[in-house]
Amino acid sequence: MLSKKTQYAFHALIHLAENQDKGPILISEIAQEKNISIKFLENILLELKNAGILGSKKGKGGGYYLMKPPKEIALAKIIRLLDGAIALLPCVSLNYYERCENCKDEAICGLNEVMSKVRDASLKILENKTLKDILTRQVTI
Amino acid sequence: MLSKKTQYAFHALIHLAENQDKGPILISEIAQEKNISIKFLENILLELKNAGILGSKKGKGGGYYLMKPPKEIALAKIIRLLDGAIALLPCVSLNYYERCENCKDEAICGLNEVMSKVRDASLKILENKTLKDILTRQVTI
DNA sequence: CATAAACTCTATAAAAAAGATAGACTTATT
DNA sequence: AATAAGTCTATCTTTTTTATAGAGTTTATG
Numbered sequence: 486m487l488s489k490k491t492q493y494a495f496h497a498l499i500h501l502a503e504n505q506d507k508g509p510i511l512i513s514e515i516a517q518e519k520n521i522s523i524k525f526l527e528n529i530l531l532e533l534k535n536a537g538i539l540g541s542k543k544g545k546g547g548g549y550y551l552m553k554p555p556k557e558i559a560l561a562k563i564i565r566l567l568d569g570a571i572a573l574l575p576c577v578s579l580n581y582y583e584r585c586e587n588c589k590d591e592a593i594c595g596l597n598e599v600m601s602k603v604r605d606a607s608l609k610i611l612e613n614k615t616l617k618d619i620l621t622r623q624v625t626i
Numbered sequence: 627m628l629s630k631k632t633q634y635a636f637h638a639l640i641h642l643a644e645n646q647d648k649g650p651i652l653i654s655e656i657a658q659e660k661n662i663s664i665k666f667l668e669n670i671l672l673e674l675k676n677a678g679i680l681g682s683k684k685g686k687g688g689g690y691y692l693m694k695p696p697k698e699i700a701l702a703k704i705i706r707l708l709d710g711a712i713a714l715l716p717c718v719s720l721n722y723y724e725r726c727e728n729c730k731d732e733a734i735c736g737l738n739e740v741m742s743k744v745r746d747a748s749l750k751i752l753e754n755k756t757l758k759d760i761l762t763r764q765v766t767i
Numbered sequence: 768c769a770t771a772a773a774c775t776c777t778a779t780a781a782a783a784a785a786g787a788t789a790g791a792c793t794t795a796t797t
Numbered sequence: 798a799a800t801a802a803g804t805c806t807a808t809c810t811t812t813t814t815t816a817t818a819g820a821g822t823t824t825a826t827g
Contacts, residue, residue, distance in 0.1 A: 486710070486711055486713070486714060486715070486716070487714045487715060488784090488785065488786085489785075489786065490785075490786080492715065492728065493728070495737055496728040496729065496737075499736070499737065509802090509803095511801095511802075511803095512802085512803075513802090519728045519729075520727055520728055521728065522786085522787060522788080524787065524788050524789075525786065525787055525788080527803080527804085528787090528805095530803090531803085531804070531805080534803095534804095541802090541803060541804090542794095542795080542802085542803080543793075543794040543795055543796095543801090543802055543803045543804080544793095544794055544795025544796055544800090544801060544802055544803080545795065545796045545797070545800070545801045545802065546795080546796065546801085546802085547794085547795070547796090547801075547802045547803060548802075548803080549803085560740065569627070570627055572627070573627060573628045574627070574628060574633065575627070586661055587633065587634065587637040587660045587661055587662065588637065588660075593762055594760075594762065595640075595759060595760035595761050595762060596636055596637075596640065596760040598760075599701065599751065599755050599759060599760055602751050603748050603751050603752060606747040606748060606750070606751060607744050607747060607748055609747070610740065610743050610744050610747060611744065614740050618736060618740060619735075619736035619737040619739075619740055620736050621734055621735065621736060629813090629814065629815085630814075630815065631814080631815080650773095652772095652773075652774095653773080653774075654773090663815085663816060663817080665816065665817055665818080666815065666816055666817080668774080668775085669776095669816090671774090672774085672775070672776080675774095675775095682773090682774060682775090683773085683774080683823095683824080684772090684773055684774045684775080684822075684823040684824055684825095685771090685772060685773055685774080685822095685823055685824025685825055685826095686771070686772045686773070686824065686825045686826070687772085687773085687824080687825060687826095688772075688773045688774060688823085688824070688825090689773075689774080690774085
């Protein structure tokens with residue numbers, strides 16, 4: 486399960502993407518719109534900024550904005566940034582690998598093999614789907 | 627990421643499956659073989675027993691054993707039992723659903739749509755792969 | 768039937784992670 | 798100068814995870 490942090494990040498990014506034309510967006514606006522604690526959201530947006538995903542402007546008329554078009558922001562990147570590994574086991578993680586301490590040889594471990602497949606199946610989606618793909622779908626009347 | 631509890635459960639089940647012919651297996655044997663704290667493992671095996679996956683025999687010559695053939699024990703079942711939801715978001719979980727508190731309408735939420743796909747991709751593997759599929763692969767000389 | 772072996776059960780504790788809050792500071796606009 | 802807004806660091810609370818303790822129960826067996 487993704488942490489609240491990552492969940493909030495997605496919702497904030499969605500709001501920013503859907504309001505790109507309006508210039509910098511206030512933290513407080515996002516917090517209110519998405520029902521998130523403003524102080525908690527502050528930390529999250531800052532992390533996204535430090536990772537180069539968001540930009541910000543201080544002072545009056547300031548706020549946060551996307552640094553790249555939504556279609557260039559992969560969902561996997563956000564998850565890894567805020568939650569760490571996407572894989573179900575450390576011994577199968579591409580970015581946060583750790584040796585398995587319970588099995589004798591990962592190369593012949595069947596669990597390792599299956600969990601690698603789960604990782605690949607998830608990544609196939611999360612690496613290719615972007616912020617653009619999770620914007621609110623327009624309902625055609 | 628799966629909890630240690632679930633990871634240990636998998637390793638314990640693997641050991642039990644690979645030694646099915648030897649009658650009940652001691653907790654202490656599994657703990658030593660798989661490098662797991664014996665007391666922690668005790669709790670895990672008990673949970674697996676209460677869920678009907680393992681059986682046990684008390685007293686001398688006792689221990690734990692599988693209640694079903696390995697090919698009938700799906701990996702998804704073990705994860706759900708010990709870790710809960712497999713989905714990345716509560717609003718997308720089949721067994722542990724919770725309403726999304728940050729979006730206005732799940733039906734048109736793009737995040738919900740993508741995460742449903744991730745869930746399905748993971749479940750396709752985890753519901754179909756069983757304990758039999760994660761046993762140590764025999765290396766043919 | 769006594770003994771020892773082994774699982775059972777409940778409680779608790781320690782550690783880590785998650786979630787949230789506080790407040791002083793800096794920058795920018797008007 | 799005043800105000801609006803992000804920045805930064807620290808701290809705190811709660812929850813979850815991981816682990817341990819110990820008394821209780823069951824069973825085999827000599």
